Amino acid sequence: xxxxxxxxxxxxxLPYPDTIHPxxxxxxxxxxxxxxxxDAIGYFTKNSRLHxxxxxxxxxxxxxxxxxxxxxxxEAGLAMPYAAATGDLNLHTLIGWSLSGILAAITxxxxxxxxxxxxxxxxxxxGMNAVLTVIVLFQVYLGDRLVWVYGLHTEAVVEAARSxxxx
Amino acid sequence: MEVxxxxxxxWTPLLLEGNGLPYxxxxxxxxxxxxxxxxxxxxxxxxxxxxxxxxxxxxxFLAIPVTSAGLYDVGWFNMVAAAVVTFFTVAAxxxxxxxxxxxxxxxxxxxxxxxDTMVWHGIGGVLLLALIVGMTVWRGFxxxxxxxxxxxQVQWSYLGSGLLIFGLMFAQGTLGAHLGGDFGVHVTAxxxxxAGISPNEIDKGPADEVLTKSPTIGSREKGPQD
Numbered sequence: 402x403x404x405x406x407x408x409x410x411x412x413x414x415l416p417y418p419d420t421i422h423p424x425x426x427x428x429x430x431x432x433x434x435x436x437x438x439x440d441a442i443g444y445f446t447k448n449s450r451l452h453x454x455x456x457x458x459x460x461x462x463x464x465x466x467x468x469x470x471x472x473x474x475x476e477a478g479l480a481m482p483y484a485a486a487t488g489d490l491n492l493h494t495l496i497g498w499s500l501s502g503i504l505a506a507i508t509x510x511x512x513x514x515x516x517x518x519x520x521x522x523x524x525x526x527x528g529m530n531a532v533l534t535v536i537v538l539f540q541v542y543l544g545d546r547l548v549w550v551y552g553l554h555t556e557a558v559v560e561a562a563r564s565x566x567x568x
Numbered sequence: 569m570e571v572x573x574x575x576x577x578x579w580t581p582l583l584l585e586g587n588g589l590p591y592x593x594x595x596x597x598x599x600x601x602x603x604x605x606x607x608x609x610x611x612x613x614x615x616x617x618x619x620x621x622x623x624x625x626x627x628x629f630l631a632i633p634v635t636s637a638g639l640y641d642v643g644w645f646n647m648v649a650a651a652v653v654t655f656f657t658v659a660a661x662x663x664x665x666x667x668x669x670x671x672x673x674x675x676x677x678x679x680x681x682x683x684d685t686m687v688w689h690g691i692g693g694v695l696l697l698a699l700i701v702g703m704t705v706w707r708g709f710x711x712x713x714x715x716x717x718x719x720x721q722v723q724w725s726y727l728g729s730g731l732l733i734f735g736l737m738f739a740q741g742t743l744g745a746h747l748g749g750d751f752g753v754h755v756t757a758x759x760x761x762x763a764g765i766s767p768n769e770i771d772k773g774p775a776d777e778v779l780t781k782s783p784t785i786g787s788r789e790k791g792p793q794d
Contacts, residue, residue, distance in 0.1 A: 418677065419742065424604075424741070427605035431601050432609060435606060450641045454638075457613065458609070458646070461612075483767065484768050485770050485771055549597070555757070556674075556752070556758075557755075
């Protein structure tokens with residue numbers, strides 16, 4: 402019933418001009434990584450201003466990741482992944498959803514730390530930041546492979562998949 | 569001549585990744601995440617901070633303690649980081665433009681061919697770098713000299729300029745999306761398709777080839793020569 406309300410799919414197999422997920426993830430990748438940098442420098446220099454910047458960047462990242470997942474699911478559903486690309490797409494989806502939980506939990510933890518001991522961070526939180534950085538970087542790597550190696554939603558791949566040449 | 573051959577032999581394998589780069593994943597699009605994320609969030613937090621009196625009840629309802637000074641800190645630190653990172657974003661961009669091998673028979677949705685799109689994207693990159701650095705310097709003057717003792721740390725004209733730059737970034741980003749999504753610049757799968765190879769072959773190494781071939785049994789001469 403709703404499919405007729407959407408614009409027809411273009412040559413990227415999308416109902417809008419270009420992919421949106423890679424744009425929304427700017428705000429997860431950049432904000433998480435910068436929050437980790439701010440927290441680390443703030444931890445060693447005892448600079449509470451940097452801790453404040455770290456906290457707000459994490460808040461922004463946590464809101465953004467849910468929007469990123471919505472567009473990610475829409476674009477994964479329209480991606481027509483071929484055999485070689487499916488493994489990475491599935492893993493990217495699994496880690497993406499997990500990361501929303503992980504980010505929300507860490508930001509919730511951060512909210513409590515900020516209420517109870519403003520301007521101070523426990524070492525365990527810095528350690529958690531390191532783990533988070535590794536997961537985010539791996540997720541970025543997988544997303545990069547989907548776009549730049551497998552070319553999902555690029556004109557050439559969409560054309561090949563539509564004509565049945567690429568499965 | 570021999571020296572030349574050796575040089576060629578050491579250099580060609582570097583560029584033999586399927587995307588035309590000496591590494592498997594383009595670097596520029598990844599640094600772009602940082603440039604755009606940091607700049608946009610810097611301006612966004614300065615706007616939130618400047619309008620803080622209006623938002624007070626919302627933050628109170630959410631039970632989040634907020635100081636406008638903390639919000640302005642995000643506006644400043646993120647802008648400084650955006651300026652630093654963007655030098656690398658532009659540098660990586662020009663390196664990858666130099667190694668690009670774009671198709672000449674495709675026109676983008678904006679009516680440009682690949683070379684024109686790359687030229688505009690290159691000019692846009694330098695322009696945006698200059699604007700981001702300029703905004704950072706402007707922000708620094710407001711924070712530490714001109715408005716140090718004011719409740720509102722940023723001028724409205726600064727926030728307005730930020731929003732105009734968002735518009736330029738949208739255009740610049742769309743040109744970049746055309747380069748990857750339409751022209752397939754440095755996209756491994758697209759380049760393989762144009763070369764007549766299925767992208768399903770991407771992750772197949774020499775080992776896969778050996779494993780799928782039926783084993784050859786024969787005399788000693790068929791084995792390794794040395």
